[in-house]
Amino acid sequence: MSKSLQAIRGMNDILPEQTPLWRYFEGTVARLLDNYGYRQIRMPIVEFTELFKRSIGEVTDIVEKEMYTFEDRNGDSLTLRPEGTAACVRAVLEHGITGGGQVQKLWYIGPMFRHERPQKGRYRQFHQIGLEVFNLDGPDIDAELIVLTWRLWGELGIRDAVKLELNSLGTSESRGRYREALVEFLSAHLDKLDEDSQRRLKTNPLRVLDTKNADTQAILVDAPKMADYLDDESRAHFEGLKARLDAVGIPYVINPKLVRGLDYYSKTVFEWVTDKLGAQGTVCAGGRYDGLVEQMGGKPTSGVGFAMGIERLVLMLETLDKIPQEIARQVDVYLCAFGEAAELAALALSERVRDQLPNLRLQINAGGGSFKSQFKKADKSGALYALILGDDELAQQVVGFKPLRGQGEQQSIAWDALAAHLATCVVQG
Structure with missing residues (x-):
């Protein structure tokens, strides 16, 4: 008997009983973004592999282990997009819509692909809504991204279930100085680090801060802090962001170990996290990437953005019983x-x-x-x-x-x- 056809592991069907909640969530977000002046952009789900190597970083877990990469009939190396920012930057560069300092406030929605171990809230095909803003370099736009997500949580009825974590990674120069200090500190404790952290120490030492290993976390308690290495510009930017969040009344926690998993971040990084979904606690995350456009061949252009996971937020609405009666x-x-x-x-x-x-x-x-x-x-x-x-x-x-x-x-x-x-x-x- 032939094997029955099934969906690929970690790539799930969204059935008719589930789609009303998805449409409600997506419609709520789209309406909110319209009200804040963001315009939708749609990019292909397949890009040249080089795009992600240049933007995300060749020694990141995504590029090293998680991308779906293949050769097409022309021999070109192509990749199913693992995240949206790189593709969006490629699109605005290709079409010249950020040239001459033009401000662009963009958003997109669609599937992303990473070859990870499937588990609740983490899939190999997952869906994101992302925002990207170009040519605004002040803390006011960083604050706007966080404020509009705070309003979204209010409209969805889940504000009490999420927490905002903030950090600043500074400029590439200040981050370089911090990286040197961190490597020196961790090298003195090399034999006590877990195997994955030992590997990251050689390739991407800041990611050691993100470890889930309890023994390594105990060592990191005494590690140098990024805040002590910030340049004056980054420190002023971070203080400006916090002042705006304070003015609106949005609570937050400073997390000095928050580094995000992508190389292109600088200055502001943030995550909205929850304890309602088990191990997969991040529902929305992003930050500033002022050097990425130039790194990808464009002129110096500031950028900031975030992405939110639709599966996790839909699951959260179900878990907290925040499904409006009319959509059922x-x-x-x-x-x-x-x-x-x-x-x-x-x-x-x-x-x-x-x-x-x-x-x-x-x-x-x-x-x-x-x-x-x-x-x-x-x-x-x-x-x-x-x-x-x-x-x-x-x-x-x-x-x-x-x-x-x-x-x-x-x-x-x-x-x-x-x-x-x-x-x-x-x-x-």
Whole structure:
């Protein structure tokens, strides 16, 4: 017997029962970003591999171990995008939309790909919403990114479940001085470091700060602190960011071990974390990358952005039971029709109602069936009301109107009055 076809491990189907919550989340974010003046950009999911090697860094875990890379028929090395910032920078450079100091406030949504060990909240194909801002170098735009996420958590009802962690990585020069001090300190404790930290000490020493090994974490307690090596410009920038967050009343924690996993970050880095999802606690993260555009061949251009994981935030809404009642219901009204003449009239009537109430979720029965079977489908649809159209109603040009979810008797509504009646009842329901 042939093996049954299945999805690739860590790449999941999002089923019809799940998509309403995804659409609610994505729609909430899109509306918020429109209100803050961000414009959507859409990039390909496949890029030349060199893009990610140059931007993320060849000695990062993503490039070394996690990318889906392959050769196409032309022999070019291509990679499924593991994150969005590099692709967005490539796009703005290619199309020249940041030239001459043009400010761009952009956002994107889509799948990313990393070959990681699948677990709850961490998948090989995952979805992100990302924001990128170019040619604004002050702490005010850093603050705006954090403020709008704070507003999003409020709209979703999850503010009490997330915590903001901040750090500053300084400029590349100050970070270089700190790296030297950190390597000197850790080298003196080399035999006590875990194997992964020993490897990172040679390739990307700042990532040692991100270790989950308890013994190495104990050593890091006495390690040099990045804050002591910040240049004056970076320190002033960080103080400006904190002052703005204080002004808005957003609580935060300074985490000196927060370094992020990508080489291009400088100055501000931040994460929104939660303890509601087990080990996968980061739901949104980002920071400033003022040198990345130049590193990728452009003119010096400041940049800052973040990405949020849709799977984790959807899971969080489910875990905290923050799913709006109306999105669980996909149908407002279900129209039952009995007999061919009634079916023809029902089709015309339903389209007339849709013209008048374009936001009404009206499902018309398909496939015929008895009175009992159609009402069973109406109930299963989750509709608030059933409409009934048979020979008697057809003769009188009325439709039966029956509440399915609460009190109320069945009544007859004239066709011309149906849209007005539904507008009142569905809104109230």
